[in-house]
Structures are given as C-alpha cells and as structure tokens.
Amino acid sequence: MKELRFDNLFVRELPADPVLGRHVRQVHGACYSRVEPTPVRAPALLAWSPEVAALLGLDEADVRSQQFAEVFGGNALLPGMEPYAACYGGHQFGNWAGQLGDGRAITLGEAINLQGQRWELQLKGAGPTPYSRRADGRAVLRSSIREFLCSEAMHHLGVPTTRALSLVATGEQVVRDMFYDGHPRPEPGAVVCRVAPSFIRFGNFEIFASRGEEPLLERLIDFTIARDFPALAAERDPVARRVAWFEEVCRRTAVLLAHWMRVGFVHGVMNTDNMSILGLTIDYGPYGWIDDFDPEWTPNTTDAAGRRYRFGHQPRIAQWNLWQLANAVYPVLQQVEPLERALVGYAELHEAEYRRMMGAKLGLASWRAGATDDDTHGDGYLLDELHRILQAGEMDMTLFFRRLADLDVAEPDPVLFETGLDAGVFYAEARRAAVARDFAAWLRRYAVRVAEEGVPVEARRARMNAVNPLYVPRNYLAQQAIDAAEQGDLGELETLFDVLRKPYEAQPGRERFAAKRPDWARDKAGCSMLSCSS
Known part of the structure; x- marks a missing residue:
C-alpha cells in the first residue's frame, strides 16, 4: 500500500487534553484527546469508493491489500498518523446536552494529496474514547452500510457531503437494542472510514x-x-x-x-x-x-x-x-x-x-415571482399547488419529477393526466382518483408556463433529467443490501453502490432500483423509520 503524506494541523496548532487514556471524563481547556483505535479480531474489506481512493492517490491494489484492511479497520497506523477524538458539545432536540465529543469516531490524520488538497481521515466505530459516555465506541454493520452508501450517493447527487473511503468488517459482534424496546441482540460490527476537508461542527464552538x-x-x-x-x-x-x-x-x-x-x-x-x-x-x-x-x-x-x-x-x-x-x-x-x-x-x-x-x-429556465407570495400567476403558487397535490395524492416525489420530464406538454391536453402519468407514482389508487381533477388543472397551467419559455421538448427533458435523479438510496433498498450482507452476500451492496454512482442516468436492467417503495416495506424495520441505535 502506498504511503500517504500527513500534515496534522489540528493536533499541531490546538491544545490537547493532558490526560491520556480512553476512560470517560470531562475534558476542559482542550480541543481533542489523543486516543488510538482499538484493534479488532479480523478486519476484512467489504466495500470501497474508487473516487475517494483516487482523491487520496490510492488504487485498487492498495485498497485490496491486507495492510489497508488493518489500517482502516483500526488495527494499525501509517507513518504520520496522529489519532485523536475531538471535544465538542451540542444542542440535541433543542436542549443543551453539554459535552458530547467523538464517542466512537477517531480521526487518524490529515492527508495531503498530490493536488495539495487536505483530507481528514476518520474511522467511525473504531472503539471507545474519553467521550463515549456509557457506550462501547463500536458501530454495527447495518448503520455502517447506510453511512457508506449514503455518503457517496449524496456526492454523486451533487449534494455537499462528507465522503466514505471504505467499509471494513471487524469480525466481532456488537450488542445493540435496535428498537430501544429492551431486546438487545448481537450484530456484526464494522468500521467506516469517513473523509472530509474537516469534521469541525457547530458544537466544537458551543462547548467552549x-x-x-x-x-x-x-x-x-x-x-x-x-x-x-x-x-x-x-x-x-x-x-x-x-x-x-x-x-x-x-x-x-x-x-x-x-x-x-x-x-x-x-x-x-x-x-x-x-x-x-x-x-x-x-x-x-x-x-x-x-x-x-x-x-x-x-x-x-x-x-x-x-x-x-x-x-x-x-x-x-x-x-x-x-x-x-x-x-x-x-x-x-x-x-x-x-x-x-x-x-x-x-x-x-x-x-x-x-x-x-x-x-x-420543473424544467423552468427562470423563476417568475408573483406580486405576492400567493399570486396565482407566479411560480411560487405553481410549486405550492404541486406540493399540495403530491401530498394529497400520496405520490412518489422522485418518480414524479422524473416522469414529468417525459410528458410532452407543448400543447395543453385535457386528458394529459390519464395518458401521461401512470399509476407507478401513486401509493394508493384511491388517492390517485381523489386528486385527478386538481392535477389535470395543474398540468394545464404548467403546460402554459413551459410554453412561455419556448424550450423544445427534448431540451427540456434533458435539462430536467440532469437535476431530477432516477435513483436515490431509499431506505428499503439499503435494508435489502444490509439483509444480504449480514448473511455474507455482498452482491446486493455492490450493485446498489454502483447504481447510486450514476443517479441521473437510466441504467437498463436496473429498473428495480428506480421503483417506488413496495407495500411490504411501508412499515418494515429499517425500510421506513429507524432509531438512532447503531
């Protein structure tokens, strides 16, 4: 594995906790505590991001080496790494919570790539720190897969985000109460390597x-x-x-x-x-x-x-x-x-x-403001009315905008609703019928607005598809990948990760990843709502 060059400004220029060790404590007068990851039994690479590896100057041979798994599983350090956990506080659900800190995240160091960019490498799930409170500093496979997938999916969607270099299994079990209902169970553990120019957050300033x-x-x-x-x-x-x-x-x-x-x-x-x-x-x-x-x-x-x-x-x-x-x-x-x-x-x-x-x-080249917020001639009213109909119709947001691009609205059509938008965007047929009239009226208004801009149909479709994703990491898709991975099958994770790297492009043969949430996933654990247990 190639060596990385580190320039650890955070630990060099800011004060450290003078007390050493992982024992839980209140840390005063310091921005961080020096602490190393706790080694795991059998680190093994499960997934990695080629794009993030390239940012760091690493290739596939580097990533697939055993040394990589040892380092990014928490068992070894590279020359120049100076691991630490940051001290910060925060408001949680509107209330001041006092000292929080990196309870299971350990920054390895600040890597400088060949372009001179600074990338902080941080392991999540690398073991206890002085900020772990009553926790073990570990992370389970299900939450680690979700973080790995979504970090990279958000980047490819064009959303500012931290990145994820790798997902490494620990070969150990972690006990978690997934539903906070008094029934904890052992789950496979994992470590994600998160990557960002900085992991400083609002709470770093609040604590001081x-x-x-x-x-x-x-x-x-x-x-x-x-x-x-x-x-x-x-x-x-x-x-x-x-x-x-x-x-x-x-x-x-x-x-x-x-x-x-x-x-x-x-x-x-x-x-x-x-x-x-x-x-x-x-x-x-x-x-x-x-x-x-x-x-x-x-x-x-x-x-x-x-x-x-x-x-x-x-x-x-x-x-x-x-x-x-x-x-x-x-x-x-x-x-x-x-x-x-x-x-x-x-x-x-x-x-x-x-x-x-x-x-x-919506495929509009410019935003036309109304005289007032509720002016029916303004685009704000057009958008607000659409949101009302989407909610009343229980319509899939992602699929709706993608299908809207395919509609030829050059000429208003009174039956556009029935012919142009199939049941695939609705979660209940009864809701579809309930909003049919209002939606047809909205489409006619929208068609007039689009016609005013005079954009050809194909150009409008290309412009809309460039900003309306076809694939997003829906919870049920992530859960399917998690279920398979927990049984030792990484195929679903690899395929989903690859799909999410091209969210705006139609990918023939992968239509199932662009489908609305199935009925069985509406209330299934992990497919809709989740707890903070990870």
Missing part, C-alpha cells in the same frame, strides 16, 4: 462558549478560518474576518438545505453537533428519503412524537442551529448586528436557492 473558555474559542475560530476558509484569511481586521466567516457558514448551510429539499433527503437528527462548519452533510444516522411526498415525515423513531426534524421543517431547524452558533461565537465578536444580518441572509439565500433548484426540477 458554554464553559466560558473564550481564549480557546477565539483560537479555534481563527484556526478554522486559516485552515478551512483560506479565502477569508486575507482580511486583516480580526472582527471583519470573523464576521465574514460566520456569513460564509450561513451561506453554505443555506445552499446545503436547499439541496436536501431538492432531492428529498431527511437527515433525521439535526442536532447542532451534527452540523458541519463547512456546510456538508455529516453524521448519517436515522436518515431517510421522501418516498410519498410528506413534509411532516421524519425517519427517526426518537423524533416520532415531536417531529422536530421532519422533512419540511429542516430549513428552519438549520437557521435555529445557526442561531446557537451565533450565540457561541458572540463572546469573541461582541457584535450583535452582523450576526443577525447573517442569519437573515441565510433565510433569504435559502429561499432563493430553493426556488432556483425547484424551478430547475
């Missing part, structure tokens, strides 16, 4: 603000700007530089949330410790994908009562999380107005980006 450790908070902010936001580092005035940084965090988060809404992704656990400072999708736990369009749906069983993190509420939660970040950095900035302006800017930019992306999904 909560403890009044302002000098360390200031140091972390300036370090983050210098390493991860180099374009802002040229600003000589420290307050202006930090304000510009917070504005950029708000901007990236606004764009990220618009992407989530565009593809129908629901994070499930939008706690502040799960929000990337780089505006990346991070920490894939009980996430889900909108099958039938429902803004009120959450994939997280823990959130079933309050639905705080439901699909349609995600943009507001992101702004709430940014408010908590603003509160955390205020002691260093000591200025309220710039922070408030940035938070308002988040809402404005998110709305603009969302409209632009949804307009593209």
Whole structure:
C-alpha cells in the first residue's frame, strides 16, 4: 500500500487534553484527546469508493491489500498518523446536552494529496474514547452500510457531503437494542472510514462558549478560518474576518438545505453537533428519503412524537442551529448586528436557492415571482399547488419529477393526466382518483408556463433529467443490501453502490432500483423509520 503524506494541523496548532487514556471524563481547556483505535479480531474489506481512493492517490491494489484492511479497520497506523477524538458539545432536540465529543469516531490524520488538497481521515466505530459516555465506541454493520452508501450517493447527487473511503468488517459482534424496546441482540460490527476537508461542527464552538473558555474559542475560530476558509484569511481586521466567516457558514448551510429539499433527503437528527462548519452533510444516522411526498415525515423513531426534524421543517431547524452558533461565537465578536444580518441572509439565500433548484426540477429556465407570495400567476403558487397535490395524492416525489420530464406538454391536453402519468407514482389508487381533477388543472397551467419559455421538448427533458435523479438510496433498498450482507452476500451492496454512482442516468436492467417503495416495506424495520441505535 502506498504511503500517504500527513500534515496534522489540528493536533499541531490546538491544545490537547493532558490526560491520556480512553476512560470517560470531562475534558476542559482542550480541543481533542489523543486516543488510538482499538484493534479488532479480523478486519476484512467489504466495500470501497474508487473516487475517494483516487482523491487520496490510492488504487485498487492498495485498497485490496491486507495492510489497508488493518489500517482502516483500526488495527494499525501509517507513518504520520496522529489519532485523536475531538471535544465538542451540542444542542440535541433543542436542549443543551453539554459535552458530547467523538464517542466512537477517531480521526487518524490529515492527508495531503498530490493536488495539495487536505483530507481528514476518520474511522467511525473504531472503539471507545474519553467521550463515549456509557457506550462501547463500536458501530454495527447495518448503520455502517447506510453511512457508506449514503455518503457517496449524496456526492454523486451533487449534494455537499462528507465522503466514505471504505467499509471494513471487524469480525466481532456488537450488542445493540435496535428498537430501544429492551431486546438487545448481537450484530456484526464494522468500521467506516469517513473523509472530509474537516469534521469541525457547530458544537466544537458551543462547548467552549458554554464553559466560558473564550481564549480557546477565539483560537479555534481563527484556526478554522486559516485552515478551512483560506479565502477569508486575507482580511486583516480580526472582527471583519470573523464576521465574514460566520456569513460564509450561513451561506453554505443555506445552499446545503436547499439541496436536501431538492432531492428529498431527511437527515433525521439535526442536532447542532451534527452540523458541519463547512456546510456538508455529516453524521448519517436515522436518515431517510421522501418516498410519498410528506413534509411532516421524519425517519427517526426518537423524533416520532415531536417531529422536530421532519422533512419540511429542516430549513428552519438549520437557521435555529445557526442561531446557537451565533450565540457561541458572540463572546469573541461582541457584535450583535452582523450576526443577525447573517442569519437573515441565510433565510433569504435559502429561499432563493430553493426556488432556483425547484424551478430547475420543473424544467423552468427562470423563476417568475408573483406580486405576492400567493399570486396565482407566479411560480411560487405553481410549486405550492404541486406540493399540495403530491401530498394529497400520496405520490412518489422522485418518480414524479422524473416522469414529468417525459410528458410532452407543448400543447395543453385535457386528458394529459390519464395518458401521461401512470399509476407507478401513486401509493394508493384511491388517492390517485381523489386528486385527478386538481392535477389535470395543474398540468394545464404548467403546460402554459413551459410554453412561455419556448424550450423544445427534448431540451427540456434533458435539462430536467440532469437535476431530477432516477435513483436515490431509499431506505428499503439499503435494508435489502444490509439483509444480504449480514448473511455474507455482498452482491446486493455492490450493485446498489454502483447504481447510486450514476443517479441521473437510466441504467437498463436496473429498473428495480428506480421503483417506488413496495407495500411490504411501508412499515418494515429499517425500510421506513429507524432509531438512532447503531
């Protein structure tokens, strides 16, 4: 296996926990604790991403070597690696939770590739750390497969995300209570190697603000700007530089949330410790994908009562999380107005980006605003009415937009609904009949709007198919791959992973991966809602 070059700025420039060892403790005055992965019985490579390997300068021979499995399973270190677990806090479900930290994630180091790019390599499920609380620091195969698949699927969908290099089996069993119902059972363990320019999250700043450790908070902010936001580092005035940084965090988060809404992704656990400072999708736990369009749906069983993190509420939660970040950095900035302006800017930019992306999904070259939000002549009304019909009709969001591109709406057709959109996008025939009239009216209005732009049918179809995926990692597809992998069959995982690398291209022979959720998966464990157990 080729050697990697490491330049570990985080551990070199920020203070470490002076106490060594894995024992659980409160860590004060430090950004991280030095801790090595705990070796496993029999590390074996299960899956890997060719694209991420290439980013690091690795090829297939490197990845398939036993040394690779040993390193990325947690049994060995490469020269230059300096493993650690980060200290951070967070708001969980709206409440301050105090110190959290990397309870089962261990960063190996910051690799520098041939292009000079910095990539932090982090093992998830690599054993206990000082932040593990009462847990064992391990991860099960089912959650590891889900993270591996979705990290890479999101990248290929064009959504900002952390990446996944590899999935390694540990050869050991991990006991988990999947349903939190008092019936734990042993499951196969696994380790995912996550890759990102940085894994710093909102909670890294919150913990120091909560403890009044302002000098360390200031140091972390300036370090983050210098390493991860180099374009802002040229600003000589420290307050202006930090304000510009917070504005950029708000901007990236606004764009990220618009992407989530565009593809129908629901994070499930939008706690502040799960929000990337780089505006990346991070920490894939009980996430889900909108099958039938429902803004009120959450994939997280823990959130079933309050639905705080439901699909349609995600943009507001992101702004709430940014408010908590603003509160955390205020002691260093000591200025309220710039922070408030940035938070308002988040809402404005998110709305603009969302409209632009949804307009593209509809095949519109430009967004036509109405005189008011509910102006029936504006595209906002067209989109809102469509969302109402999609929900009332219990229609599959992904398949609907893909089928819409295939409809020739150059001339309004009163029977377009019956002839152009088959039952394949509906989850209940009764719902299809209930919205037939409203949907036919919407299609006629939509046809007029498309005609106004004068885009040829083929050009419109190509443009829409470029932004409307045909394949997304639906929960039931991931669960099928998990079920097979737990029985030793990796074929389904390999095929699904390959399909998700080309989400916008029709792949003959793989139609089953572009089908709506089957009835048997509506309430099956892992196929709809999930717990945080992993």
